[in-house]
Every structure is written in structure tokens, then in C-alpha cells.
Amino acid sequence: MSYPLVTTDWLETNLNLEQLILVDASMSKVVGKKAIEYEMPLYIPNSRRLDLERSLCDPNSSQTHAFPTEEQFTAVAQRLGINSESIVVFYDNQGIYSAPRAWWIFQVMGFKNVFVLDGGLPQWLLENRRVVPNTSNIETEVGNINGIFNPQLICDSNFIFEQMNNKQLAVLDARSRDRFLGIAPEPRDGVRSGHIPNSISLPYSEVLDGHCFKIDEQLAAIFSARLDSKTSTLVFTCGSGITACIILLSAVIAGYRDLILYDGSWSDWGSNIALPVGN
Incomplete structure (x- = not known):
């Protein structure tokens, strides 16, 4: 994988690059942090x-x-106008939250020329860069991208149990420490509290510095x-496979390469009473 981040300086300089496809992948529901709210889009x-929650989730x-x-994936990506030679940059309105999930989906589907804007919209605003009230109204031609799913980059509960x-192999959990320890309730009905046995707590907030990721050396020290x-x-897990991608992306920045997302995450494991819960 190439270095997965672009800076706000790079993006502003390249906003009109013909190959650039800039995508807002914000989610309406934010879990694990106080959401940044806006008076207007x-x-x-x-x-x-x-619409990451609807368009790129299997109904x-x-x-x-x-x-x-x-x-x-192919239908959605083509509607966005993405071609095989496109440079795709994702961002979200929380800084670093759901954009890494979109980035990992593209990685798993075989499209590697994809990046995340470090700091997202909040960092862009902090630096007083120009914003608009609507997404691009440019008529988008259908792209030619085709997804090729790599099953080795995601896993299910059977794989982790085995x-x-x-x-x-290490399983890293991006949820808060209290949810990991089972002393804070789960936000989803029917999901037990606790964590996967032998998994390691790494709350996603620990890999961030303000709206951005910590620098490479700091992230390497956190993992080591x-x-x-x-x-x-x-292997990366969280509540439902969204924030796990934040710490997965931070692992790429830190230099790790053999990485897997447990897509079902704790909402899957914790709702299956046949699976053990760690102490």
C-alpha cells in the first residue's frame, strides 16, 4: 500500500486536477466521540x-x-465517475471518522489509488480554506472502475475464533476502553458487553492528534x-466495522502491512452467545 494520506495543502493545490475525484463520506451517526455539528452543510x-451507510453496505x-x-461497489463507484486512472480522496466532516472505512472498502475491492484527507473538513475549516454549501453539480460521466473483491483483507467470527x-496474530479493538472492559453499555440492543478473548484495546482516539492522525513515529510507538x-x-475490530478502519489506517501509516478487518466486529461477536467473551 502507498502512503494513505494527503494533506490539506496538497488537496487545495490539486483541487482542479482532472483525475481527482474528491468524495465526502461523512456518516449521519457518530459513535465513540462527541459529534461535530454544523449549522448548515x-x-x-x-x-x-x-452515502456510506446505505450505498456501500450490503442490504x-x-x-x-x-x-x-x-x-x-462497482455500481456506486462508477456513478461517482471513478475510472481506473482516477485519484480518489475521501474525507468526512468529523476530521477522521468514516473516511477510513471508505478507503478500506476501495482497497479490498482492488482500487489502490485512493487516499484519506488528513484532518478532513474540520482541519480544512480550521485553516480558513474555501467551502461551499452543496456538493458538485457537475454532470458526472459514468466511470469504468470494476471492483475485484479480495477476501483475504476481511474476516468473520469463525476466522477469529480459530x-x-x-x-x-493480534486483534486490536478500536472501541473505548470502558466498552472494551464491559463497564460501559453497548449502543446496540442484544449485544453483550466485553471484548473478544485475547484482543487488545486501542481506542481510536489514541491514534489521533486533534483532527489529524499522529505522526508516523508516534503511531509506530503505540503499536510496538x-x-x-x-x-x-x-486484525481490527470495533462496534460495527467503521472505527476499526481508523486504527487500521494508522497501522498502515506506522508501516504495518498484513492487515485484516473483522467486518462484523463486536456487534456480530457480542450478539452470538455461542462465542466467548474475554475477562
């Missing part, structure tokens, strides 16, 4: 809008925020302090 100029799955199918005692030197594969 604001967008970076030339933005296109992606036929019982799983919360289930990964889209190849066909679903690998729980594998010392070369939690991981055994023999660990080669990292």
Missing part, C-alpha cells in the same frame, strides 16, 4: 457525496454495516508498545 469545493446481510458486494491463540515482536498479522 459544508463541503470542500468539487466534492461528490457518498441483504443481517450484519450491521456489512461490506458491499462487488456488484454493489486464530484466538495464534501468537502471530502493544504488540509482541512475533506478531505478523493484525
